[in-house]
Amino acid sequence: MPESRVHSRRHLLLGGAAVSTGALLTACTSNEPKDQKPATNAGPAADDKPGAPVTIGFAGPQADHGWLNAINENAKRRAEKYSDVTLEITEGSNDTAAQIGQVQTLINKRVDVLVVLPADGKALTQVGLQAMKAGIPVVNLDRIFASPQAYRCWIGGDNYGMGLNAGRFIGEKLKDKKDATVVELAGMDSLELTRQRTQGFDDALKNYPNIRKVARQAAEFTVESGQAKMAQLLQAQSKFDALWNHDDDQGVGALRAIAQAGRKGFLMVGGAGAKSAMDAIKADDGVLKATVLYPPTMAASAIDLARALGQKKGVGGMAELEIPASITLYSAVVTKENVDDYLPTGFS
Structure with missing residues (x-):
């Protein structure tokens, strides 16, 4: 299961499931939003036109759990929505040394951006630092690196x-x-x-x-x-x-x-x-x-953020020219009353 950082004032708390470069998720203003329906991994916004080609390297842990498998599937499906994105995905591993080697291979391939869900955030911090030093921005997914210098943006659950x-x-x-x-x-x-x-x-x-x-x-x-x-x-x-x-x-x-x-x-x-x-x-x-x-659609959002980084864009719906440094997803409560809204985000 994922391990993430305790939420802090540096995190941008967002509701819903996925961030698109065309439409940033609306921030939650209450614990139980009544009118807002969750975003789904339905693809980029209609006005999000293709841009410069971006090669994204994706490294995650072994999909030996339903949530982790959903992480990989969300990343793959999201990348397929973009004609300007090429996804280089590694074979997931829970072995720290193996995952470090996989990330280093992606660095050597000179991918444009890295998305990494580390098996162990602390242990993979050095390879995150290596990528950033090589000029490859890193989107750190969920399990956090030990140093903020090891990633450009963190996105994960709360x-x-x-x-x-x-x-x-x-x-x-x-x-x-x-x-x-x-x-x-x-x-x-x-x-x-x-x-x-x-x-x-x-x-x-x-x-x-x-x-x-x-x-x-x-x-x-x-x-x-x-x-x-x-x-x-x-x-x-x-x-x-x-x-x-x-x-x-x-x-x-x-x-x-x-x-x-x-x-x-x-x-x-x-x-x-x-x-x-x-x-x-x-x-x-x-x-x-x-x-x-604890939405696995965060992996789709990570692809959106990586694409924006590769194309040197900000995120739609925000005034800033740059993407945020940190995004914490909201832990919505699914009940009988709203389950139909959230069923598309459910994982097997």
Whole structure:
């Protein structure tokens, strides 16, 4: 799963899914925008005419997770929308040394721009610095390099915001229930992103004194781990009112464990935005009532930004001549009421 930087004042907080050089996403002005529909990866704006040819090198980790596979697919599909873009894509790897070698190969090919989702942001910082020193601008995707000198632009998700919005959703659902209890199925505790999601969730619950978190289990972002750890939670907790699950892939396993135990009487909120989760939310015949987005369409946005850099353009909808230094995507909450809007962004 992705690991990103905690949001900061230097980040531009954006709502929706993808940034186009023809139309910048509208910034969110509230936690629950009512009239604005999310952008989809439908392609560049009609008035975004072809420009100078740009060769973009794309290096991501191994697609061994639904979200990571969606990252690669979004990048490929977005590049195909542009007649002036050539995409040089590497074979994804979770081996740091292998990915460094792949990025160095792209540097040696003298691509115009690099888009890199590092397997380990800290470990790949040096190769980012190498590219920038060679005059190749880098779009750092999601997992952040250790130095801002290693990239021209960072774009990624808001892990703290995921937990915050999950906590707010659950809090509003349970605000009138006396002595409400919640449990948490987290991701991998070795990752900063997991700690950020938990912190956001805990901070949101501070606004609801009637709600207590009574248990937490960390899984590993897999179906198998989700099922095993959820089974442990269910055995330990005979009753609770809500479950916050960090990841929709491990949520598939969690739902299996819940079904096997025959448990009902609580609501579940997932994370990331898998199509299977959105389908379950739309059907509304189980415990899963919402999922908080961590949109893989950020890879499509990264291609847009790389194209703009290669063509020395700014981003449409902004007054500045240059693209932003940092963009944080908004963690929208998908519910039965808005799921049809977001289904096109769901990943398998």
